[in-house]
Amino acid sequence: MANAKKIYLDYAATTPTDREVLKTMLPYFNIEFGNASSLHSFGRNAMDAVAEARKKIARFFDAKEDEIIFTSGATESNNLAIKGILRAYQKNTKNIGKIPHIITTAFEHSCILKTCQKLEEEGSAEITYLPVYSNGIVKIKDAQNAIKENTLLISAMYANNEIGTVQPIAKIGKLLKNVNKNRQQKIFFHTDATQAIAYFDCDVKKLGVDLLSMSAHKIYGPKGVGILYVKKGTKITRIQDGGDQEFSLRAGTLNTAGIVGLGKAIEILQKTKGRDAKKVNDLRDYLIKKILKEIPAARLNGSRIxxxxxxxxxxxSNVEGESLLLYLDAEGIACSTGSACSSGSLDPSHVLLAIGLKPEQAHGSLRVSLGKYTVKKEVAIFITKLKKILQKLRKVSGKVLQEYYSQKNI
Amino acid sequence: MNYSKKVINHFTHPHNQGVIKNPDGVGMVGNPTCGDLMKIYIKVKKNKNKKEIISDIKFETLGCASAIATSSMITDLAKNKPLDEAKKITRNDVAEALEGLPPVKMHCSNLASDALGEAIKDYEKKN
Incomplete structure (x- = not known):
């Protein structure tokens, strides 16, 4: 495919910045370049632009403007949410010597899981990891049963980044509203909504969350900027020391251009969300149907609905994800894999293992994620190429897997 | 993580890929948890000097790019070699012949020399 255009099917990893967004951002690099904390006109102009973006974002989430904290993206927001809540708890003299309890799910993004594992190792928190079952969805009952006297926080992702399954966030929110009525220690509720923003209702009141994280680059905004929504009255402390930016919750010079870009991306999203979601959904359904029908030994991971x-x-079956990914890449098609082999670690995806896949099934996985610029022709080309590549790789692997298991059984 | 051109070449156009019917020796290494499984088939003949040489070699591999590339490379390195020389091919020899492997891949998927060793052992056990 010499001059053919490349096909991008990895929108869950990142999205291209919308042209409109880019255009809105550009003046803030070299014309309105002031430091938003400065008092002179350069600074004031920058702060005005930040305030305008904050207003749009607050409206999108049905939040107040001073509940929107700009960060460098969802990883920072997630770190701030968990460590910030924990630190505020530890600072309270009533809690001296107490170890709080945090509930999360077994297949969170690594920035949540590694944070929790670290707190556990340090002995500063007890952690419960909720199971996600073969459909990739937590059960409300499990969340309810996991709650203890010392539970301080529940953090559950809205939609999983690898398999896309959606968690019952609003239901957990409702549960906590009831539970919190009769408790001394309030349980705060955080959701990492990074993957969900583009497609689902993110009204924080409807969700019943105290904290919500997101990144701009998943919604056709720039990389390096995101927000943490922090509900008024949430007991949280900053984790990065320095200036008093962002209501003293996040020190550091504001990324004006990035924030302006995020504001514009949110504004566009608010207008186009329903339409884009329908188009993408139809294309994705066509993709799943065709692959499951025409490719032998293929399985869809996570709930279909x-x-x-x-x-x-x-x-x-009988292929390894990295091989698949690189063959597709050689054809100009970009996807991703749950096989961490391609990302520098050797273990198969913790997400796929959490939903009960065998290691070899997890190694043989492929994530295809579509976006607003994907067209049907690209999906059709992808499927044709995928079929050929699978045939080739399955020929290379022969029956080694079956033989391995039959030998083991002898 | 970047693969050398040679790795990509062997990965996309593997040499000696397939099965030998009635092989003289077979070796399989790896496990599905790591994601890589390799199987090497050899045919052994005696040359004029009555030395045992690997007259034919083929492989089947389930695994990542470097697993397939190292399998392909070992078949090139071992073909027509006397058994005692083929036995001496190390993981490093394979990696060097491929102009290097990413460090993370050096141990996990560079199993081809082990698979060849197993195939030779299998042959020697039978003969």
């Missing part, structure tokens, strides 16, 4: 409209995650 309760998933992001743009996500499909497959396991193909």
């Amino acid at each position: 309760k998933r992001l409209p743009n996500n499909a995650n497959f396991s193909f």
